[in-house]
């Protein structure tokens with residue numbers, strides 16, 4: 167499948183998507199959104215894929231939604247088309263997804279990174295929600311996900327001033343899981359993705375679902391959900407295999423069943 171805004175490849179059990187609009191610092195336009203969902207649909211359908219990595223270029227993960235495409239939009243038009251709703255499909259993916267971020271991750275770029283399950287950042291990464299400077303606010307989940315990840319004070323400051331946060335501050339604030347040297351970003355992200363993809367896929371997916379549940383429900387409801395899912399795991403062969411392998415001092419051979 168050929169894409170015009172993305173490079174899409176499979177490396178072993180990892181699906182790799184590289185945002186590829188260098189002329190616009192990887193700005194996210196409608197065509198890219200459609201292609202992103204098409205690429206993710208393909209990885210969802212492929213049972214051999216256990217983890218997905220989304221990355222950009224050295225200069226930009228993505229510098230935001232495409233301002234030139236948005237500039238002339240109208241309120242009735244955005245409302246009728248439910249403009250940006252396609253990003254909800256990206257965020258709702260069930261296989262683990264890692265964002266490998268170098269350079270600018272601004273506006274929709276920061277929001278795309280936050281839709282992934284966690285972010286590994288190069289030491290060159292710069293995060294921001296600068297929409298206010300354009301007379302709008304974050305529109306792909308930034309006001310909600312950033313607040314949950316870094317807390318209200320910092321989210322307010324970021325969204326109201328539009329300032330950028332470097333990788334070190336992003337790690338300190340809980341926005342990113344880990345900062346690595348720019349030269350080894352993809353290697354580190356792929357290594358992490360391979361580790362995840364070597365686990366039982368249904369168990370990894372259930373773990374992801376349980377952690378995301380924490381954003382939606384009370385602590386007691388979340389713990390109840392966790393307990394039910396934990397119990398259900400004993401119905402899988404992979405639980406038997408994982409525990410037998412530990413006892414027998416060997417590597418587990420998960421069958422995703």
Ligand code: CAA
Nearest residue numbers: 189190191193229230231232233234272273274304305306
């Ligand atoms: N949309 C469309 N084109 C963009 C873009 C964007 N978000 N960001 C950069 N580009 C384009 C520039 O227009 C420029 O194209 P031309 O060469 O044709 O003029 C090209 O990419 C290179 O950009 P710059 O010349 O500006 O590069 P720079 O190094 O001087 O600056 C930058 C880099 C600070 C990231 C600057 O490009 C910038 O501020 N970009 C916009 C960032 C932004 O406001 N993002 C939020 C978008 S709105 C949004 O995302 C809404 C939402 O919540 C979904």
